[in-house]
Amino acid sequence: MMSRRITLLRLGALSGILAGMRGLFGSSPAHAAQVYEVSRTEGEWQKLLNPDQYRVLRKAGTERPHSSPLDKEKRAGVFSCAGCALPLFSSKTKFDSGTGWPSFWQPMEKAVVEQTDTTLFMKRTEVLCRNCGGHLGHVFDDGPKPTGLRYCMNGVAMNFAPAS
Secondary structure: OHHHHHHHHHHHHHHHHHHHHHHHHOOOOHHHHOOOOOOOOHHHHHHHOOHHHHHHHOOOOOOOOOOOHHHHOOOOEEEEEOOOOOEEEEHHHEEOOOOOOOEEOOOOOOOEEEEEEOHHHOOEEEEEEOOOOOEEEEEEOOOOOOOOOEEEEOHHHEEEEEOO
């Protein structure tokens, strides 16, 4: 009787560990089941995006800090989704956060959706493209006025078009 109880306890503990590891290492993104205006198969996304864009936008990866030229972009213009070209952020809301990722204090109207992200044993707010569900980054409450928010985005998830 005792060995059966111990076996069941061990199986329960193992299940909890495996579930935690799945969240920690980011299996498929939680938003994968959501339906978006722009919808493609995984194969179509892989053909459309380069490997870094695919890893970030479709698998909720993160680029290395200071690796994106968009972090240093100072020109007037618009940052759009690399997956579907939806305009996301105006250069008017961009600021240098010192984090090594492009940061903004506000997205364009109806450009992004937010959801809770509990990977890496933290509770954060994930930012997704409203149009295609691509993972853009996270939003934090340590940004500048007027919003006090810092939309910390992966540069590889966006394209920049300078104002004409």
